[in-house]
Every structure is written in structure tokens, then in C-alpha cells.
Amino acid sequence: MQGATFPDLRCESARQLLELDFPGYAVGGLAVGEPHETTCEMTAEVTALLPKERPRYLMGVGRPEQIADYVARGIDMMDCVLPTRAARHACLYTSEGRRAHQERALHRRPAPDRSPLRCAVCKRYTRAYLRHLFAAGEITAAILATHHNVHFYLDIMRQIREAISFGQLANFATELRRALCGGPA
Ligand SMILES: [Zn+2]
Secondary structure, three states, X not given: OOOOOOHHHXXXXXXXXXXXXXXXXXXXXXXXXXXXXXXXXXXXXXXXXOOOOOOEEEOOOOOOOOHHHHHHOOXXXXXXXXXXXXXXXXEEXXXXXXXXXXXXXXXXXXXXXXXXXXXXHHXXXXXXXXXXXXXXXXXXXXXXXXXXXXXXXXXXXXXXXXXXXXXXXXXXXXXXXXXXXXXXX
């Protein structure tokens, strides 16, 4: 579904695609630089028109602190280059936000992620070792960091499912933003 940020065009696009009776629907054109609030508004416009029993996919989003907002607006699936691209540039996501490997903190802490459900990389390697791999230009650094960041995203989705089952998605979205950005967006 396309239509940029025009609700009437989005509606028309939805109408024509619904006529074709697809098993699921992709919402596109909302990850090309719009403010987060606009993406949320347009997403809510189109998901309101889609059948509840078919999966909805929002293309090209998003930042970890934003994905609960999209789920809250009826989105089931997302995709984004961010976790893997950031990993290749030595940015690892943690429960306190993004950490570049250059930070001194990387030396002091035992692993990039302190959560009880740590990824296989965090269970096995220290931050100092990851930093060493990046500093040495070792390709293993990018591979391990990618595993870590993808695990981080999947763990957010796990927490979103848990929050939904307790009827706490809105609270979780606020908490997530606070934890990763240091305050409400
Ligand atoms: Zn990890």
C-alpha cells in the first residue's frame, strides 16, 4: 500500500489492494524520512482498513525504541537494515541504547547486554574482546555484533508479545523509549 502521507490516497490504495484479496498486506513508503509521528499516524490510517486476520507488514522500519509504537497501531511484521548495518559499524544495542565499541565503558563491563536473556555472543565473549576484534579489523567482530543486534531486536518483539498478553503494550512502549532514549519521545 502506498500513498505517501495523504490519507485519501492511502485509502484508495488499500481499497484496490483489498479487492485483490491478498493473504497479507504490506504498508510501504513510510520509512523514507518522515517524522516518527507521521509514520505512526499514516500506519494507523491504513491498518484500520485492513482485515484483522491477515498479517500486516510495515516496510523498512525501524529504530528499536519505535517498533512497539508500530505494533500498537496494528502492525505484525517489520524489516530494517539498522541492526545489521549498525553492527558492521561497531554499534551494539544494549538495554541502555546504542553503544559504540570505542567507548571506554566497553572495557569495564563484562558483556554488551546485562539482561538475563543474553544472546549467545554476550554469554561467551566480553566487551573488551569484541572491542579488540573491531580494533584489529577482524571480520568476526561484524559477525558477532550482528548476532547480538538481531537478538536484541527479537528480544524486544518477545517483550512486546508478553506486554500484549498482559494488556500492557502502551506502558511497555513508553518504558522502551525511556530506557533507550533517556526520556519520553
Ligand atoms: Zn549479545
